[in-house]
Amino acid sequence: MKLKKLEISERVVQRLTEYLSILKEARKRDDEINSIELAKIMNTTSAQVRKDLSTFGEFGVRGKGYDIDNLIEIITKILGIDKINNVIIVGHGKMGEMLSSNVEVLGEGFKIVGIFDKDENKIGKIAENNLVIQDVRNVEEFIKNMKNEFNIKIDTAILAVIKEQAQFAAEELVKNGICAILNMTTYKLELNENIKVVDMDISAKLQELNFWRINSPNEKI
Ligand SMILES: NC(=O)c1ccc[n+]([C@@H]2O[C@H](COP(=O)([O-])OP(=O)(O)OC[C@H]3O[C@@H](n4cnc5c(N)ncnc54)[C@H](O)[C@@H]3O)[C@@H](O)[C@H]2O)c1
Known part of the structure; x- marks a missing residue:
């Protein structure tokens, strides 16, 4: 399924990932779900749910709910996680290691195929997921080999280097064909x-949460 890029906002894509996780839970209980139920769990309106889902076609049958399996299959395809997506980790410190030793954090559809660092003391060591930590200067060669030898395209990286190296490391990755960076x-x-970057910052999320906490009508300060 090819989608016209500009038709879909970032927020709709974020909501799709939320729908998917809700639907996977709902499937344990039922075969169908309607827009009112979905809206309640998503804390939105049923009109919004219908609008979001209609962006991708007509799935619901009027008066009936959505077929959960069908919806899961479609959203999975839209998100491109119906197949394995290969990713590399660049920077194998505390954060990189947390990811390589807890691969389930990545969820279905993603596989770490390479780990890179610039620290001589780490290069050559074996990470928890059995991959050898490679010299970051070998990213280019690694990507080329994966393409030529296994016909595997690597264009996604998880960037977990120290902050001061982030811009430099990202630019190097882009030079080597990476076009999507977490x-x-x-x-x-x-x-x-043209390079898609998604920021994943726990501290920023906590600040956001804190704002809502201190501005909540229940706040007793
Ligand atoms: N996303 C979050 O919520 C969150 C939480 C904690 C930390 N962080 C951030 O994640 C990043 C990593 O944090 P950490 O605690 O793992 O740091 P760390 O110092 O433990 O690890 C950083 C690793 O990056 C490597 N590195 C540095 N420059 C590099 C380069 N150019 N190429 C390849 N590897 C390079 C270092 O050798 C080291 O192994 C930091 O930028 C930190 O601010 C994010």
Whole structure:
């Protein structure tokens, strides 16, 4: 399924991932779910749910719910996680190690195929997921080999280097064909607009949460 890129907002894509996790839970109980039930769990309106899902076609039958399996299959395809997506980790410190030793954190559809660092003391060591930590200077060769020898395209990286190295490391990755970066650093990367970056910052999320906590009507301060 090819989608016209500009038709879909980032927020809709974020909501799709939320729908998917809700639907997987709902499937344990039922075969169908309607937009009112979905809206309740998503804390939104049923009109919003219908609007979101209609972006991708007509799935619901009027008066009936959505077929959960069908919806899961479609969203999985839209998110491109109906097949394995190979990713590399760049920076194998505390954060990189947390990911390579807990691969289930990545969820279905993703596989770590390479780990890179620049620290001489780490290069050559074996990570928890049995991959050898490679010299970051070998990323280019690694990507080329994967393509030529196994016909595997690597274009996604998880960036977990120290903040001060984030921009440099990201630029190097882009030079080598990476076009999608999950940025675990707190550095705001400046890259060509064709490069998709998603920031994953626990601290920023906590700040956001804190704002809602202290501005909640239940706040007793
Ligand atoms: N996303 C979050 O919520 C979150 C939480 C904690 C830390 N962080 C951030 O994640 C990043 C990593 O944190 P950490 O605690 O794992 O740090 P760390 O110091 O333990 O690890 C950083 C690793 O990056 C490597 N490195 C540095 N420059 C590199 C380069 N150019 N190429 C390849 N490897 C390089 C270092 O050798 C080291 O192994 C930091 O930027 C930190 O601010 C994010």
